[in-house]
Amino acid sequence: MSFFNQSATFERTWAGTRRHILEVVENGKYSHGAKVAELESALAAYTGARFVVGVNSGTDALVLLLRAVGLKPGEEVVVPAFSFGASATSVVLAGGTPVFADIEADGYGIDPAAVADAAGDRTRFVMPTHLFSRLADIDGVLRVARRLDLTVVEDSAEAIGMRHRGTHAGLFGAGGVLSFFPTKTLGALGDAGAVLTDDARIAATADALRHHGRFGATIADFPAISTATGLPGVNSKMDDIQAAVLLSKLTTLDSDIARRAELASRYSEALAGVSGVRKLPERRPDSVFYVYVVEVDARDDLAAYLSAVGVETEIYYPTPLHLQPCFDGLGYRKGEFPNAERACRHTLALPLYPDMPAGDCYRVCDAIRDFYHGRRG
Numbered sequence: 001m002s003f004f005n006q007s008a009t010f011e012r013t014w015a016g017t018r019r020h021i022l023e024v025v026e027n028g029k030y031s032h033g034a035k036v037a038e039l040e041s042a043l044a045a046y047t048g049a050r051f052v053v054g055v056n057s058g059t060d061a062l063v064l065l066l067r068a069v070g071l072k073p074g075e076e077v078v079v080p081a082f083s084f085g086a087s088a089t090s091v092v093l094a095g096g097t098p099v100f101a102d103i104e105a106d107g108y109g110i111d112p113a114a115v116a117d118a119a120g121d122r123t124r125f126v127m128p129t130h131l132f133s134r135l136a137d138i139d140g141v142l143r144v145a146r147r148l149d150l151t152v153v154e155d156s157a158e159a160i161g162m163r164h165r166g167t168h169a170g171l172f173g174a175g176g177v178l179s180f181f182p183t184k185t186l187g188a189l190g191d192a193g194a195v196l197t198d199d200a201r202i203a204a205t206a207d208a209l210r211h212h213g214r215f216g217a218t219i220a221d222f223p224a225i226s227t228a229t230g231l232p233g234v235n236s237k238m239d240d241i242q243a244a245v246l247l248s249k250l251t252t253l254d255s256d257i258a259r260r261a262e263l264a265s266r267y268s269e270a271l272a273g274v275s276g277v278r279k280l281p282e283r284r285p286d287s288v289f290y291v292y293v294v295e296v297d298a299r300d301d302l303a304a305y306l307s308a309v310g311v312e313t314e315i316y317y318p319t320p321l322h323l324q325p326c327f328d329g330l331g332y333r334k335g336e337f338p339n340a341e342r343a344c345r346h347t348l349a350l351p352l353y354p355d356m357p358a359g360d361c362y363r364v365c366d367a368i369r370d371f372y373h374g375r376r377g
């Protein structure tokens with residue numbers, strides 16, 4: 001049973017995708033062209049962002065956002081100890097230093113109280129990450145950020161469709177990002193990402209940085225760049241072919257999200273009360289089931305058993321960020337962030353994608369039940 005598969009989704013949306021792709025091919029501009037601009041407008045309408053800047057990955061979106069909000073060398077960004085690596089490596093790539101904070105005991109987002117403990121004299125930003133199927137405690141993060149005078153930038157790479165009090169993820173602070181990596185809720189046929197912001201200056205800077213720092217339209221504008229942004233740009237343009245795919249899939253995004261929620265409900269019903277399953281994801285108003293993650297006992301043994309009986313699962317994420325070898329130099333120790341370490345030890349993502357047959361859900365749950373019964377008996 002596949003963890004993820006979008007071939008059926010593509011067949012379902014192929015007519016629209018084909019039309020958009022043909023327009024790209026005929027238009028003749030295949031990178032940073034009209035289709036990218038069309039996608040940016042459509043995403044602005046979907047999220048409510050004033051500005052959307054399409055780039056070539058969610059990771060690049062984080063790096064360019066951090067540079068655009070004015071992160072300076074040596075300045076610190078508080079990031080959760082439990083997240084995808086890019087939440088912290090983007091800070092380093094943008095010239096800053098990550099400072100880790102633990103996640104909440106009952107969730108996967110940064111703990112606002114831990115942000116206050118982690119922040120010091122050189123801390124200027126905090127980057128909450130919205131993981132799996134729900135937002136971080138964004139009200140708590142905004143409160144602590146206001147008190148400590150920190151700017152909020154969100155790693156909302158997984159959070160398309162997640163809203164709180166009518167605001168879409170990524171727009172609670174200075175800006176956020178989206179990832180369109182194929183497995184994400186809105187996935188391309190390759191890599192793509194975007195910066196979301198309501199701030200015209202941040203948008204203009206990210207816009208310039210993605211395109212070698214160019215503000216103008218012609219090669220002759222190049223010399224103006226460095227004086228305009230003071231920053232060297234990169235090549236992080238989005239491919240129009242990916243924009244074409246995303247525009248087509250955007251039309252079914254809300255129904256895909258509803259289908260994900262339906263499958264998640266089936267999982268939750270079938271797994272309720274199963275011994276060995278410690279925690280099921282909550283269904284909340286902000287929930288979008290990008291992935292369905294449970295916490296279980298004997299996680300690695302269960303994952304090996306499921307793999308042996310043909311069920312693919314994923315572990316997001318086996319190692320907390322503060323214990324990643326690339327951050328050895330920061331001097332963190334094992335045991336410092338117990339909630340992050342708990343999540344790394346117990347979480348398991350089960351198969352979930354909009355066109356997954358409902359029967360697969362039950363087969364996965366049967367296999368999980370068999371595993372724990374076998375261990376007890």
Ligand SMILES: *Cc1c(COP(=O)(O)O)cnc(C)c1O
Binds near residue numbers: 130179193
């Ligand atoms: C996917 C993801 C990213 C990076 O996005 P890419 O498009 O893969 O570069 C960053 N942060 C989180 C939390 C993610 O899930």
